[in-house]
Amino acid sequence: MNLWVILAINSVALGGLLFLLSAGFSLIFGLMRIPNLAHGSFFMLGAYLGVTFLRIGTNFWLAAILSGLGIALLGGIIERLFLRRLQGQELAQVLVTLGLSFMFADISLMIWGGDPIPLSAPSALQGAMQVGSIVFPSYRLAIVLVAAVIAAVLWIMIDRTRLGAMIRAGVDDAQMARVVGIRVSRLSSLIFCLGAGLAGFGGVMGGPIFSAYPGLDGDMLPLALIVVILGGTGSLVGTLVGSFVVAFLYNYGQALFPELAYVILFLPMLVVLLIRPQGLFGRLPT
Amino acid sequence: MASDALSLEGIDAYYGDSHVLQGVSFRLGEGHLLGLLGRNGAGKTTSMSVIVGLLPPRRGRVSVFGKPLQGLPPEMIAATGIALVPQGRRVFRNLTVRENLIVAARPAPKGAPTSWSVEAVFQAFPRLGERHKQSAGVLSGGEQQMLAIGRALMSNPKVLLMDEPSEGLAPQIVAEVMRTIRRLKEQGLSIVLVEQNANLVVDLADDVVILNSGRVAVDKTAAALKSEGIDLHQHLGVF
Numbered sequence: 001m002n003l004w005v006i007l008a009i010n011s012v013a014l015g016g017l018l019f020l021l022s023a024g025f026s027l028i029f030g031l032m033r034i035p036n037l038a039h040g041s042f043f044m045l046g047a048y049l050g051v052t053f054l055r056i057g058t059n060f061w062l063a064a065i066l067s068g069l070g071i072a073l074l075g076g077i078i079e080r081l082f083l084r085r086l087q088g089q090e091l092a093q094v095l096v097t098l099g100l101s102f103m104f105a106d107i108s109l110m111i112w113g114g115d116p117i118p119l120s121a122p123s124a125l126q127g128a129m130q131v132g133s134i135v136f137p138s139y140r141l142a143i144v145l146v147a148a149v150i151a152a153v154l155w156i157m158i159d160r161t162r163l164g165a166m167i168r169a170g171v172d173d174a175q176m177a178r179v180v181g182i183r184v185s186r187l188s189s190l191i192f193c194l195g196a197g198l199a200g201f202g203g204v205m206g207g208p209i210f211s212a213y214p215g216l217d218g219d220m221l222p223l224a225l226i227v228v229i230l231g232g233t234g235s236l237v238g239t240l241v242g243s244f245v246v247a248f249l250y251n252y253g254q255a256l257f258p259e260l261a262y263v264i265l266f267l268p269m270l271v272v273l274l275i276r277p278q279g280l281f282g283r284l285p286t
Numbered sequence: 287m288a289s290d291a292l293s294l295e296g297i298d299a300y301y302g303d304s305h306v307l308q309g310v311s312f313r314l315g316e317g318h319l320l321g322l323l324g325r326n327g328a329g330k331t332t333s334m335s336v337i338v339g340l341l342p343p344r345r346g347r348v349s350v351f352g353k354p355l356q357g358l359p360p361e362m363i364a365a366t367g368i369a370l371v372p373q374g375r376r377v378f379r380n381l382t383v384r385e386n387l388i389v390a391a392r393p394a395p396k397g398a399p400t401s402w403s404v405e406a407v408f409q410a411f412p413r414l415g416e417r418h419k420q421s422a423g424v425l426s427g428g429e430q431q432m433l434a435i436g437r438a439l440m441s442n443p444k445v446l447l448m449d450e451p452s453e454g455l456a457p458q459i460v461a462e463v464m465r466t467i468r469r470l471k472e473q474g475l476s477i478v479l480v481e482q483n484a485n486l487v488v489d490l491a492d493d494v495v496i497l498n499s500g501r502v503a504v505d506k507t508a509a510a511l512k513s514e515g516i517d518l519h520q521h522l523g524v525f
Binding site for chain 1: 340359361369381385386389390437
């Protein structure tokens with residue numbers, strides 16, 4: 001009984017982290033059609049940057065925000081320097097982002113070494129909270145809250161503001177959006193920076209649970225892919241639901257059928273791809 | 287010399303290897319309505335694409351109130367005061383009616399006689415106001431056309447390009463669209479009206495340009511065209 005509750009709590013926390021990771025991936029793929037295979041690297045680099053900020057004595061939350069900003073800046077440079085020139089060439093973008101992810105892996109190994117580096121959660125959140133007979137680790141609860149706040153902010157930004165409407169107009173009909181005066185390419189850069197920054201921020205948030213280690217990028221990328229394929233690209237609700245579905249499948253799958261963990265994770269993705277290729281909440285392009 | 291609201295001089299444009307506009311020149315006087323006629327494939331829509339910057343011409347120049355638009359991207363051309371009601375309407379289908387309008391909003395230049403806002407558009411097209419929360423994709427064809435016109439007006443343009451606004455609409459809706467165009471002209475807007483249906487244009491236009499296979503075949507005032515009784519079918523008939 002207790003195992004189930006612990007798994008559930010862990011799954012909810014992992015779902016929050018997966019949302020931070022996948023929201024950016026989904027925005028970038030859904031709105032800009034860029035399959036960004038460096039997205040796992042953004043998560044890992046965020047975690048490593050967080051390590052460095054924490055080492056120089058930065059407060060945890062500030063470290064998370066600064067790392068997010070740093071990765072957003074890196075994303076902006078990549079978008080301007082490479083991806084902008086490869087607009088519409090998805091295979092080229094796959095290769096460029098994959099190549100970059102290998103380069104980032106090497107560079108991180110050089111800077112931060114090969115041993116896993118744990119990030120410690122803010123001391124105020126290192127304990128646990130008890131509600132009735134259930135004990136919540138405080139930090140995992142905090143992750144869920146932060147993810148919820150970010151989901152709400154993203155939803156308001158995309159669905160309820162003029163900026164969001166301009167972004168969606170660019171997705172609907174980029175040519176026409178430009179003709180009515182919307183600076184589509186500037187908005188694309190903004191979205192890419194935002195998506196990269198969220199992944200970087202997520203990397204620090206995940207640090208106390210996963211640590212920063214070589215290979216974190218490759219561990220996270222497939223999860224982001226599954227979330228986005230399940231939920232549907234460009235759909236925030238889909239990403240949110242997909243994150244929690246994947247988190248539960250991942251944790252319960254590993255606990256109950258450890259030898260089949262990846263089957264349990266990828267099988268739903270294959271089924272969705274076959275019967276509903278736009279994802280559970282995705283829209284078919286009009 | 288009074289500057290033209292819009293002028294095209296010797297425009298050559300290509301789609302790949304096909305030479306779709308061959309030395310096209312015409313001018314739109316300030317406050318005038320120019321009817322741009324021609325068969326399917328004569329180059330009418332291509333001319334619109336060139337003006338708004340979607341298809342950069344290989345030769346020639348486009349100017350708005352004497353200011354050349356050379357090399358400007360579409361979003362910058364929009365800022366010079368040109369708005370397009372495109373062929374096929376092309377409203378943003380996943381945006382609400384209101385969002386379609388606000389994304390195109392641009393403040394009116396100083397001293398402009400009219401200033402368009404969401405409320406003003408809803409006043410002009412009450413049906414859009416009633417449906418402001420709905421997705422543009424679920425509107426009827428006529429409503430989408432109103433929305434496309436409203437969206438163009440939201441940028442408070444000096445030059446309005448309308449590409450076949452009557453296409454695919456029921457006759458009473460076409461009449462409503464034409465009344466709207468007449469009203470906009472009376473407010474002093476300079477308008478290019480692209481049409482296949484010459485009868486819709488000749489009564490409304492000051493000047494008429496007929497394109498044929500990418501060249502200007504006729505460029506006359508509407509009055510001259512009417513008095514000379516030129517055989518429009520020669521240029522516009524399908525066969």
